[in-house]
Amino acid sequence: MTVKSTPADIQVPARDIRFDLAIAKNGHWLGGDPVGTAVFNALSLTFPEGERMFMDAVKNYRKDLTGKLAEDVRGFIAQEAIHSREHHQLNLLVDRERYPVSEIEALVKVRTDEARSRGPMAMLMATIALEHFTAMMADVHADNVSLFDGVSPELERLWRWHAMEETEHKGVAFDVFMHATRHWSPLRRYARRVIAMALITYMFTANITTYAARLLEADGYSPKAARKAVKNYVWRNPGIFSKGWRTYFSWYRPGFHPWDHDNRALIARWKEDFMTPKAATGA
Ligand SMILES: [Fe+2]
Numbered sequence: 001m002t003v004k005s006t007p008a009d010i011q012v013p014a015r016d017i018r019f020d021l022a023i024a025k026n027g028h029w030l031g032g033d034p035v036g037t038a039v040f041n042a043l044s045l046t047f048p049e050g051e052r053m054f055m056d057a058v059k060n061y062r063k064d065l066t067g068k069l070a071e072d073v074r075g076f077i078a079q080e081a082i083h084s085r086e087h088h089q090l091n092l093l094v095d096r097e098r099y100p101v102s103e104i105e106a107l108v109k110v111r112t113d114e115a116r117s118r119g120p121m122a123m124l125m126a127t128i129a130l131e132h133f134t135a136m137m138a139d140v141h142a143d144n145v146s147l148f149d150g151v152s153p154e155l156e157r158l159w160r161w162h163a164m165e166e167t168e169h170k171g172v173a174f175d176v177f178m179h180a181t182r183h184w185s186p187l188r189r190y191a192r193r194v195i196a197m198a199l200i201t202y203m204f205t206a207n208i209t210t211y212a213a214r215l216l217e218a219d220g221y222s223p224k225a226a227r228k229a230v231k232n233y234v235w236r237n238p239g240i241f242s243k244g245w246r247t248y249f250s251w252y253r254p255g256f257h258p259w260d261h262d263n264r265a266l267i268a269r270w271k272e273d274f275m276t277p278k279a280a281t282g283a
């Protein structure tokens with residue numbers, strides 16, 4: 001049986017970039033849209049703790065890795081550490097007097113602690129499922145760059161850099177999982193990862209909806225109107241979750257690997273113009 005893995009020509013380099021995000025202090029940084037801002041702030045609030053959990057999940061299995069996978073794991077950990085750092089900076093700029101930021105951070109911590117308490121394999125399974133989500137959202141981002149119209153160039157760069165690196169390393173935790181479970185039968189592996197994805201799909205989408213709705217309530221929306229607006233944003237217009245359905249469902253194919261969807265060309269394109277902030281954002 002051929003073992004699929006991250007392509008040999010995909011490197012996972014750490015780019016130690018610091019973004020000047022001060023403009024996010026002004027409030028609705030996503031083109032003045034309170035709903036979009038709440039959804040992306042909710043995502044950002046999950047990243048520091050979530051990505052630390054991902055790093056620890058692969059660290060638990062790194063000791064007997066060699067060659068390219070060991071190198072990719074080093075890159076994965078370094079990339080996620082820098083993502084955590086930069087999103088923490090963004091999170092510090094959200095007005096804590098106005099928005100229930102600490103409350104959301106505490107809820108995220110409860111979730112990641114739960115995942116940690118279930119042991120190394122459960123952590124790794126949660127990680128590969130959530131990495132599939134971030135890779136899916138990176139695809140949606142690439143296909144819908146207009147989502148970030150009206151966003152200041154530095155903030156637009158932050159999200160595009162994150163999306164690019166999530167694409168670059170989308171197969172790394174999965175490769176670690178395949179290595180760690182190499183003695184499992186294909187059926188066992190398939191069943192476990194399908195169950196993990198079903199649970200993570202429910203929890204991740206429900207949690208992001210709850211966090212974003214709590215943020216919107218602080219903007220004066222009623223609880224009901226806030227949930228409705230957030231659900232509309234993530235599932236319908238623009239549909240940042242639903243637009244990625246094709247990528248999402250590929251997970252349920254037996255023998256799936258994140259690089260079955262080969263978007264190396266996208267990474268090459270993003271890398272090329274990465275250092276150039278998007279022109280004419282109209283911000
Ligand atoms: Fe990340």
Ligand SMILES: [Fe+2]
Binds near residue numbers: 080131166169
């Ligand atoms: Fe990631």
